[in-house]
Amino acid sequence: MATARAAQTSRYRLVDLAGQGQYGQVYLAVNRESGELVAIKVLNERQLLTRGFLRELNFLLTLQHPHVVGCQAIDYIRVHHSPQVSRSLVMDYCAGGTLRSLLEQEQALPLTTALRLTLDVLAALTYAHHRGILHCDLKPENILLEVTATGWQAKVSDFGVARLIEDVKGSGQTGSPAYMAPERFYGQTMPASDLYAVGILMYEMIVGDRPFHGTPAELMVAHLSRPYTLPEGLPFLVRRIIAKALDKLPQRRYKSAAEMTMAVQLALEVIEAERHEQPLLFSRSPAAVWLGEPQGYALPLPPQQVASTATRFYGVVGDHLWAWQARETVPAEIGQWPLPPLPTQLYSGEVSAWLRINGLPPQLFCIHDQLIPLDCHLRSTLNRLAIDATGYWCAETQIDSAAAELQLHVQLINGQGQRTLRCQWHGRTFVDTLLLNRRYGVVISRSQHPETVHATTHFQLFDRRGHWRLYTQLPAHLTLFTPAHHQPWQLAAFEDHPQQPLLMLLHLRPWRIQRLGLRFRPQFLCATPWGYVVAGRHSLNLVTHSGEIVGTAESEQEIDGLGFTGDRHLWLIRHHQGESVLQTWDITTWEIDLIL
DSSP: OOHHHHTOOOEEEEEEEEEEEESEEEEEEEEETTTEEEEEEEETTTSOOOHHHHHHHHHHHHHHOTOOOOOOEEEEEEEEEEOOEEEEEEEEEEEEEEHHHHHHHEEOOOHHHHHHHHHHHHHHHHHHTTEEEOOOOOGGEEEEEEEEETTTEEOOEEEEEEEEGGOTTTTOOSSOGGGOOOGGGTTEEEHHHHHHHHHHHHHEEEEEEOOOOOOOHHHHHHHHHHEEEEEEETTHHHHHHHHHHHTTSSGGOOOOOHHHHHHHHHHHHHHHHSSSSSOSSSEOOOEEEEEHHHHHHEEESSOEEEEEEEEEEEEEETTTEEEEEEEETTEEEEEEEESSSEEEEEESSSEEEEEOOOOOOOEEEEESEEEEOOOOOOOOOOOOOEEOTSSEEEEEEEEEEETEEEEEEEEETSSSSOEEEEOOOOOOEEEEEEEESSSEEEEEEEETTTTOOOEEEEEEEETSSSOOEEEESSOEEEEEEOOOSSSSSEOOOOEEEEEEEEEEEEEETEEEEEEOOOSSOEEEEEEOOSEEEEEEEEEEEEEESSSSSEEEEEOOOOOEEEEEEETTTTEEEETTTEEEEEEEEEEEGOOOSOOO
């Protein structure tokens, strides 16, 4: 009865399943009072004895460090659609995922990124070892990443198999064989064993693969007796660190995590001094396709705006709205409509496109074979309008500076179901409002701390029925926000990072962040059924929803506009010999790694 009452009064509301841990499920949850995002580790007590639960809780409560995933509390949670009340750990939530997910996304990490993450892990080990605790299971799956303004901050998680140093004699084998020190296979564990695992992590981050593979028995033989190879060109200091950390004899390794930290810090400082510009990521990308000279539909003027749907590409050219379809690989004009001498705005959708004409009052039209006026009631030409990709509902954002208030007017596209949301508005700059699906949208804003140069981007989720929902933020300057097609909880955006242009994929449920390193500065971002097209002035990438770059193209002529129709037709507007030329490609002819 006590646990049932505790579950009813829990301070945390479960939002989404975030993953499956070693001892149970992990949920993203929100603190009902503060709005803080946390991870709830719901433990499977049939697999984990109470003694084991209390041991992990004891370790976590004694480890409070910036590079350790901390335990905030113990709580009793009733999981969705289950009458059972489960004992749970309330943990720090890390939106950057795991080091494993980053390594699967990247070919290899740049040296400076790998060394900084290594320093974070060593800081956690220095802290834990000083308190007499060994981790015993360091691996990329147990290194969580927090997004920071300069990159990532690593946090060590899962001390479930951790052991006190005085209790390790005669202990059984626990941990992952791919990352276990040689002495671990004989039941011996010491601080140097954790440092051996750090050496394996360093090797994997820098080389892109582990030094040894095979079955547990084969891995044991490899760790005990087989040599490893390092690529040529690796700086001497880095080679020496890995060699010392991976010595077969623990007595020859670093004496402590603090000693290894000093060596890694020195290597990082030397590399940064010798190489002035280091990228943050080396994202995998295929060989580039050369687009050649523009050949297509010559436009009388450069389009002021463009939009695309599943079958058509639209552009506002001069005082007309034009529409084209792809006939094989040639743009075919299918219509044009005169526009009044008023400001206009085009909106893309999955099936339809819309045109807003900013008269008094403003009016919204659906574009088919003609401009069809809609009964949607728009309040002001100054308000920012958002329409969901299916054309079901829309939202107007109004900033009342005098009252320091943001007003969000939502309604169905036919004008029914009108509601207004309000929130206090001061100290932020409005960026955009996006509708993610037929029920939820997000207001995006930006602020900057007066004492730092780093910006913070804020996300406030709301629903169509007029309620504010989840709030979160990121220490990053983001632009070009684009909702995904067929992925109702994903956004893409450009991160203006000082080290390297980045494409950021934001998964709102559960809250998770991916960064992809780009070799150009994006100017355009367009959603497709399978992902996104991101383009700069002379380059573009095809990116899937999962964050894989599957296609790359280069153009000598400047790219002035971008669109996508169906699942394979790319549209580009390029400047050539004083003209704007509209051209389309079937991307399946590029031999891309994408199944359509």
